[in-house]
Amino acid sequence: MNSARFSVALLFVFLAGCASDPAPHEQLRLSEVALAQARAVGAGEEQAELALAQGKYEQARAALAAGRHKEARLLAEQAELDAQLAEAQLLTQKSNKQVAELEQQVGALRQQLEAL
Amino acid sequence: MSGRHAFPFALLALALLGGCATTSPEARRALDEAQAELLAIRTEPAVRLSAAKDLERAEESLERAERFSSYLGSEEDVLHYAYLSRRYSQIAREHGAQRQAAERVAQLEKERERLQLALSEARLITAEQQGEWLEEQLLGQATTETERGLVMTLGDVLFDTGRAELRASATRTVLQVAKFLRLNQRRVVRIEGYTDSQGDAALNLELSRGRARSVRDMLVDLGVDGKRIQVAGYGEAHPVAENASNQGRARNRRVEIVFSDEEGTLGAER
Numbered sequence: 001m002n003s004a005r006f007s008v009a010l011l012f013v014f015l016a017g018c019a020s021d022p023a024p025h026e027q028l029r030l031s032e033v034a035l036a037q038a039r040a041v042g043a044g045e046e047q048a049e050l051a052l053a054q055g056k057y058e059q060a061r062a063a064l065a066a067g068r069h070k071e072a073r074l075l076a077e078q079a080e081l082d083a084q085l086a087e088a089q090l091l092t093q094k095s096n097k098q099v100a101e102l103e104q105q106v107g108a109l110r111q112q113l114e115a116l
Numbered sequence: 117m118s119g120r121h122a123f124p125f126a127l128l129a130l131a132l133l134g135g136c137a138t139t140s141p142e143a144r145r146a147l148d149e150a151q152a153e154l155l156a157i158r159t160e161p162a163v164r165l166s167a168a169k170d171l172e173r174a175e176e177s178l179e180r181a182e183r184f185s186s187y188l189g190s191e192e193d194v195l196h197y198a199y200l201s202r203r204y205s206q207i208a209r210e211h212g213a214q215r216q217a218a219e220r221v222a223q224l225e226k227e228r229e230r231l232q233l234a235l236s237e238a239r240l241i242t243a244e245q246q247g248e249w250l251e252e253q254l255l256g257q258a259t260t261e262t263e264r265g266l267v268m269t270l271g272d273v274l275f276d277t278g279r280a281e282l283r284a285s286a287t288r289t290v291l292q293v294a295k296f297l298r299l300n301q302r303r304v305v306r307i308e309g310y311t312d313s314q315g316d317a318a319l320n321l322e323l324s325r326g327r328a329r330s331v332r333d334m335l336v337d338l339g340v341d342g343k344r345i346q347v348a349g350y351g352e353a354h355p356v357a358e359n360a361s362n363q364g365r366a367r368n369r370r371v372e373i374v375f376s377d378e379e380g381t382l383g384a385e386r
Contacts, residue, residue, distance in 0.1 A: 088210035095217030
């Protein structure tokens, strides 16, 4: 009998954990900052990761408004990293472009030098 | 009787707390993918140097996902933390790529600088080897002493009609000027463009400036400090011959390089 009571209590403790998620206001703010930063370096909606981030951010806000706190937190956390990835991808692209331009300039200079 | 009921409850509790066997194929795949992503980059030096924090978070998130996968009913969390882990790995990979690109940029910029130097040296040496250079020649033949100082005239033939870019044949002359300025570090110059009177006066003014700038740009390419070079365009003003004849107009289309004295004092602009 005691072990049955214990098991039931344990089950309640476990299930209760899911319901007591606090409202993830701070996480939504972080996601918003990440989105703004990605846009600031020039990321646009045509980038799949940014569009994904924006979509999840909006879903997270809707979930928060509906009181589904855990869902809101998970979506917002994913949106934050999606936006960070979009930003990082764009910065990599820019760096690679700079490398290509310099390689071209160096190649042109080499040719000029050989032509002398 | 109660003993019989207690058994299934205890089993249920156990199942909730442990049991890897409950991981769904989807969750397992997400875990495997996150792990593969992390393995692919965790030993890359550029990633370790530039994204240590993201790597650490990728590992933490993966461990968390693994922990959740041993609890029943936590599929959502497994997928979530596996997703976060993959994202951290991907971000770390980008940071690594950025670091490598930055290193390459620094390397290429140095190389470009070296090549530019080598090129201007090589051009000067080529000119010397061909015996083109004699300071007296420059001072004696191509220049005239005027009230404005020493003036060297670059003729119309150095440009295509209506164009501001120097022809390749101008290189020799400009090289001489560059060499002269290298030997006479205190001297400065003003490059002045002129045209004939045909065509629109405003366009002529712009063309004369453009041609003077072309000569300046080439001198700078050849290693002359841009601060030593002034540029002016006078268009149709100050002709040296009548504009009535072809010959006269050809003489009026010119670029003049006005040299300062040895102290660097340049006559006033016209």
